[in-house]
Amino acid sequence: MSTYDFRVPPLVVIGGGAFQRAGVEAKRLGAKRALLVTDENLLHLSHVRMVQCELQDHGLSVVVYPEVNSEPTVEHIENGLALLRQEECDIVVSVGGGSPIDTGKAIALMATNTGSIKDYVGMDKFKHPKLPLIAVPTTAGTGSEVTRFIIVTDTATNVKMLIGSPLAISDVALVDYKLTVTMPASVTASTGLDALTHALEAFISRRANPLSDNLALAAINHILPHLRRAWANPEDAQSRAWVMQGSTEAGMAFSNSSVALVHGMARPIGAYFHIPHGLSNAMLLPAVMRFSHEAAADRLARVAEVVGVQRGGIIESALSVVEEVEGICRDLEVPSLSGAGIDRDRLLHFAPTMARDAIASGSPGNNPRLASEEEIVELYCQCL
Secondary structure (H helix, E strand, O other): OOOOOOOOOOEEEEOOOHHHHHHHHHHHOOOOEEEEEOEHHHHOOOHHHHHHHHHHHOOOEEEEEOEOOOOOEHHHHHHHHHHHHHHOOOEEEEEEOHHHHHHHHHHHHHOOOOOOHHHHOEEOOOOOOOOOEEEEEOOOOOOHHHOOEEEEEEOOOOEEEEEEOHHHOOOEEEEOHHHHOOOOHHHHHHHHHHHHHHHHHHHHOOOOOHHHHHHHHHHHHHHHHHHHHHHHOOOOHHHHHHHHHHHHHHHHHHHHHOOOHHHHHHHHHHHHHOOOHHHHHHHHHHHHHHHHOOOOHHHHHHHHHHHOOOOOOHHHHHHHHHHHHHHHHHHOOOOOOOOOOOOHHHHHHHHHHHHHHHHHOOHHHHOOOOOOHHHHHHHHHHHO
16 A cells, blocks of 8 residues: 555544634634634624634634635635734634635635745645635535645636645534525535535545545445435424534545546636536536546545446446436436536637636546547536
8 A cells, every 4th residue: 555645634524503602712723812713694683693603612712704705716715814914813713615614724724834825836835834714514515624735816816726735624613404494495505516526526535545535435325315305494403413524524535536528628618607606516427427437436436436326337337327417416406507507609719718727726636547638618508
């Protein structure tokens, strides 16, 4: 067996009420003044207020930064960093989906490193450890609370920048399924399928390792049987809990084995058409799985065995997983690209550039079947 690194947060707390550890853990990390990064929509729910109260009850002052109302941009990070410095905050607490959590990671890193976040595109470019960071996810999908990756859009160039570093991993992840109950059905679907994409791509990635394999298979086995029920019935606590745990398991898996072609193609959709990342993945997943299944047949046959859909030989079992993915996307009413508002002519105009951007991101290089620019353009067209 070859040697490999495996990186996860020092502490992950999973279960109902996990968010109540926010104050205790912030105090343990030596913090006195927190920048609470979130989005404006969550201010209308109780999530932010509850975490804020936990921090204040343990003696911390709290400054709320609620401007992350879209996927993270360079401006979000610069504005949050300016507020953190102005208020002399010594810890970042992110509450929300992947956007506030990624923004919080970037702010915590830029507080201790020079230049612009754009200087750190790629892998392992930060020199100094970040400020302490606590991540509290309110969606069961991105896994950002446990990963070493940050996705930031440069609005000047329409490029989604991929930044990776072990220094980006949160110090504490508080994974509380009860915070997902208020998600609309469409968000439950897109974030849950985002998590499923993480798990599937982590497992078939050319960079997979034995530990990421175990976590990816566990995530698939927790998400597939429960996501439909969580989508249909938000009050189904058991299904919510399993999907949430599966999301975190998938995050740990892909953070250490990387993602593949779906993610490479999804980032340009977000950059050019401003479609949320989870929905972009969900819309692409069935077509890309069908494109890749023969090259990943051995691995997908193992998935088929785990989730109980194996049949015939290896290729047939791999195809059964593709059909299972197509079925759950259909059941959860995932739209086509055109159904999500993407104009066909605009997509065809940008598709060659998007294909080049996808390949340049590096993720498609991990796919079991490598795709040319022309094949990626064809896949975009299939998804229309």
